[in-house]
């Protein structure tokens with residue numbers, strides 16, 4: 001029903017089947033430039049082929065892997081020669097120069113679908129757009145009736161910000177590898193390119209460190225509420241990293257310190273200033289734990305952890321936390337951060353930290369992640385003045401663990417209720433006084449897990465807000481328009497249902 005509504009707004013063609021996208025611009029995030037070809041559609045035939053340039057075959061195989069189960073078609077992947085005139089082509093040349101390293105050009109004619117980009121990442125993002133333009137039944141794992149129709153026209157598209165992220169807190173409640181992979185698949189559909197894993201906190205340490213084995217075996221043995229917790233072996237973590245990389249998503253591992261460290265302090269007595277191991281913790285308080293800043297063994301420990309973690313994490317960043325350090329004196333905090341930052345850069349990674357680290361010395365390539373609820377912040381402006389970039393996660397806009405309203409059964413509310421419109425209606429390039437567009441690296445939507453236990457909980461808090469934040473991070477501000485967004489978002493609902501996503505049916509959105 002909502003699709004019929006969209007047609008006049010976006011200039012779509014009423015002749016396309018009801019289950020298909022109405023117009024080539026009917027996707028989330030909205031593309032930079034859209035030129036519909038009224039009356040033109042492409043229909044994937046059962047004999048359809050996928051033509052791929054060298055360097056594009058991995059993306060082509062993934063596209064074929066998506067399309068084969070639902071269409072039941074063979075869809076062979078072939079080496080492209082020249083400009084193919086049938087089927088779907090993925091080409092690494094000929095894109096409009098404006099697409100840059102991550103963008104793409106999509107052309108849909110009656111004869112062929114052609115995606116051109118300068119990189120496999122660009123082609124991958126173009127494939128996500130194509131995926132949203134196909135009928136929702138394409139997400140099915142079993143053969144469905146077609147026709148597999150795509151609306152005609154041209155898209156030229158590229159991201160506003162280099163970093164479009166989500167964060168999963170696997171420390172408060174542990175999540176198995178399969179759940180993290182499922183999250184990665186959901187993020188990829190909205191052109192998210194970083195997944196920040198909050199791997200350690202007071203309640204749990206979730207990654208094996210060979211030189212300090214009790215971190216995982218003892219520190220990972222429980223969680224909020226006292227359940228069994230869990231941790232990733234190195235092989236499992238590497239599997240997550242590879243799965244994400246295949247979807248053009250980099251993992252950002254976080255070891256939160258010097259606070260939020262009770263699980264480590266419980267695992268090794270020598271990390272405590274008094275030499276006495278702490279008890280494991282299963283509550284939800286914050287700000288009570290600290291690594292021992294004056295002790296040398298603290299830095300031996302951090303060296304070992306960051307070295308082993310960096311060896312598993314090919315992405316550009318390591319997140320060192322730095323938030324809510326009420327149990328560390330301000331002088332110790334500064335000393336600590338300024339000693340740990342060189343450990344991260346010494347392992348070839350740039351530092352990301354929560355914005356509290358902003359007042360300490362700069363570190364090459366440093367990024368501060370803003371999580372406050374104000375419209376200006378002295379730590380952030382201090383960091384920016386020294387050369388840092390800012391990752392925008394204002395808690396009252398992007399925190400996926402906040403309730404939608406007072407009747408949301410899970411979630412917190414300390415940063416306020418966040419309905420879809422609240423998550424959508426803010427401008428990362430103008431949100432903080434003194435922090436302009438050029439200082440902003442991007443946006444990230446964190447999902448803290450004090451109240452998040454199951455996969456359904458993750459789905460319910462993530463959808464539909466994550467796609468709203470993804471659009472804020474990808475699409476140019478000139479396209480920002482709530483009335484248009486809510487219609488495009490509405491059309492995603494059936495797709496989430498087809499994907500088995502248990503989303504929150506916000507009354508702000510005219511779901512079909």
Ligand code: TNX
Pocket residue numbers: 286323324354371399401412448449450
């Ligand atoms: C604040 S935001 C925290 C987390 C909590 C979260 C709950 C931040 C850097 N720290 O420790 O889980 O609030 O919303």
